[in-house]
Amino acid sequence: MPYLGKVAAAEIVGPTVNGNCKPLRIKDEDGQIYVVKGIGNPGKAALVSELISVQIAERMGLRVPSYAVMDVPEDLIQYSLDPLAANLSGAPAFASAWVTGAEELTFHEAQKLPDDVQQRTLLLDVLLGNGDRELDAFGGNVNLLWTAEASPIVFDHNLAFNMDLPEYWIENHVFAGQAHAFRDYAVRDEWGKLIDSVLCDWDNIASLVPAEWMYWDADGRTSATNPTIEERRGWLERYRTKPEIFWRDL
Template sequence: MTASRLKAVEILRRSEQGLCRPFFIRDEKNDVYVVKGLDGVGKAALTSELICAELGKRLGLPVPSYGLMQIPQPLIDFSAVDGAKDLEGGPAFASRLIENATTLIYPQISHVANTLQQRVLVFDKWVKNGDRRLTELGGNVNLLWSSDEGLSLIDHNVSFSMDTQDDEILENHVFSDQGRCFDDMMTRAEHIAALDTALAGWDSIISLLPEAWIYRDPWDDDSEISPTLDERLELLQRFNHDDFWRLT
């Protein structure tokens, strides 16, 4: 099993939004992707992006399709786009651009099915993603909404924040009102089964990761970037404990 391989042909522009300010890049098939480079966000962040994309897909979440993008060095060297050198270092993470999508706003929450809201809330706690906050006053939600595709989940580079407390993940989460639903044992059982099925593909998921993202030194298996893959797996396995299902 391999991740889709993409080759960049044009660096279009850089986003003005977000801390990492990803790039919009056109590939050989004339498709546009939102791209984060290795030198820009780091190995741990790209690993988190790929793992979350794969876990999300296995959970039935609307995560945009992605690929590993090769960006030719001359394309970077001669680009007029500010900060293009952040795309150096190895394969980049490229997420398909959702056309005509806008950031989800508070009044649109009611357009999202309750079952999907619940699954997103569980997912974010599971992978320790604290970057999904939204209230009537605004926030950083990392969700897109389009009339054609509905909801899309994006930007998981801060996931697997091991020191982040679960309360911080849930505080002001865009779908925090769904937390009380998990007191129902049938609802909880449905989500436990889904997480168990998704995590059963762990070995296949991590086989998709480029070695350049995993190790500080590709010749030294003891130089694994933190959090390590074993640490990530241990974190994900905690859904088997009752404490995990306190989502309020």
């Protein structure tokens, strides 16, 4: 399992080249480098989305980077010369291990991937409500890493659980060409069994989310971050409670 538990930051290396939410590269006490996002930006709800989504992707048979919840000491933040370090203050951060030698997948490479990998990734994003994996021959934001392995690495899900995506949004998805495969009801049933098996482990998935991310007042726990954990589970279960809406996107 790629989950590494809680790790402690030892050095802020600097900003990443890509990423709209301005993540930082941070080295932990063992020398491992991570791409790290904090509650300042992209925010608590985004970190919940990251941690839940990567676990679901893993359970759906997709490759993900190793990931952790990172404690960043306040003195490390205060003495950093990088102004983005302030985004890490106030709560643990989400940390995704840096994948050495990995490159972003190109559109040409993406279309050569096995159908199963393409369909699995497309289904993941429909399940999550993640519209942030767009790519065509002219460019886009694919959020897939390519290594020497046969399967790509899925990452960057801070925009998942978008419950207001427009109808037909998947037309811009990198694997939109696989949508036809889900029109077969027998195929839907098989994929539905996979989703069922994933959500059977929901309690373990949700248990990894720090209270500091789930509530604006982590101590009192009276003001929940939106969407709440319960709303997120309800959203995931719509493939069963509202199948006509869920499969419509495909």
